[in-house]
Amino acid sequence: MEIDYSIDPLAPHVEDAAFLQDRQNRLLQLQTNDEERRSTPVKNETRLRIVRADEQPDRVVADIALKRTIVAHIRGQEQSEQRIELQRLELQRRNEHWHITRIQDTAAERGFTLQSDSGPGMLLAEDPDEFEMMSIPSVPYLNHELLRLPDSVLHRYVYDRTKAVQYADRWWNGNNPAYTTFEVDCTSFISQCLFAGGAPMNYTGKRNVGWWYKGRIQGQELWSFSWAVSNSFQWYLTASRSGLRAVEVESPWQLTYGDVIVYDWDGSGRFQHSTIVTAFDPNGMPLVNAHTVSSQHRYWQYIDSPAWTPRTRYRFLHIVDS
Template sequence: MPHKVVTKKKVGSDVKKQLQHLLKTQAQLFVSTRDDMMEEAVERKRRLCEKRGAEIVRCTIHCQVVGKHVMENEARLSYCAHYQFLIKHGREMYVEEQIEERQAYFLDGELVKDEKVSKTDGEMDSPRLEREMPVDERISYEYNRAKAVRYAEIWWNSYNPAFPKFDVDCTNFVSQCLYAGGAPMTGYPNRAKGWWCKNNSWSYSWAVAHSFRWYLSGSRVGLQTVEVSSPEQLMAGDVICYDFQGNGRFDHSTIVVAKDKDGMPLVNAHTTNSRMRYWSYEDSSAYTPNIRYKFFHIIDRK
């Protein structure tokens, strides 16, 4: 299984050996599923494909080291694992991609732990939004789905410097996609009102998954949506919101970029950067049987 290291600085021989050991071990873990967590992740992906009538034809991993800390006999390496899955679904084939930020810990040159870096948006408040009252002067727009999807494809694994970047970046990314498609900003400068990002500030609905979900449900000014009951009713450029725990607080947002042969959505997302991922997220470590979804169809023209 191919792998590579991209570094900007030369490192000592001990660290080089540790990097080589990391990559060799990471590839071996993925192939032989010796590591419980990796085995579980691969099994989730396999089960989901089997449920859909699809199969993983090939998987490759590219590892890029982004940080290192070495002290005496201990070492901690931060790296990004870029997974590429060639999926065969009926007569169709496509590539699904996913980026994981991971950390590996070594003791006396031996790998003792290799884990995904967990992220949470717990530090971001999601207060009750203020509903915008309809005004006499209409805010009209035309939503260009092709432009929204194009933006999602360009920036799925990078960050547009024209916008802020968050550790938990999923909703910020989806908001940018909608804006690229022509969705109008409203509510500035009230952070609890409307949906906007300007002058190095932003509304809660722009960047917080739970606030975004409620904005999409209730907006009557500017960008508007229709909530639909099933994912196959969505089109490219539409949005899915996720409540992984089923506790009423929504944690994640994605944008639909394509449909599979059965008419089910494939989505792009940030935080765990993903491209052409199956909409249900049953292969995610965040998935629980209590998961709840909200499906929002963007009204194309107002």
């Protein structure tokens, strides 16, 4: 479909009119974006894997993973992108033929947000279709290892952008078993990348202070909000005065490898998705890796994401090297 920006190959097999209309709108947005980038799609390969299926005589509900490789030519150079999209299909059999009656994107690129009425230690998914709650009480201190590091220690680190990018490319389509996998884990993944690049954790033991991940203790996962929540993450990066910190720049042109982009999909002022810069296209624009919808070398703007809206706002965060 991305080759000719049309849903025509899909339309005869899908009865979900809302899905088809949404997909056509996204393809038209993508076409406009590609024209501005002088990008010509030449290949779109998709491999399907059935994750789970509930089969009944006349109805099937299947969760599928679509591993997509998208290749385009930009200014005479080849640019390749990969992503893994998760969908739920509903099929019904009528007159001995199977019909796809509904398609739903099940991986939302809307990260966790903090809800003021959720009580202490609650995280909720931004998208109600991807509702996820984790109740973990905030504690004064976990142990002496989690006491705040002196500023002199935090100032010593040097951010290794190569190692951060290598980690992002190693784990873009998988989960490092050293960390807990969240249902919506885009920001946790970016935190892992920065930590792999040498960024020091700022242990405080308080969930709303510092930037840290401790792991599982007595059956509870313990981490700061800034580790796993995009809005808290971007606030920490720009407010921090020692250790891991970032400076906001005005344009994606000003970013380099290992920098961060955060996304406010609906212009509300709350950022819901995080990515890390891992490459650049022939125009010099950033390409990013991300989780939730696992992506490698995806164009930074996310025009073709179901989460994107015309109100989408971005923050471009340059990580301070030392």
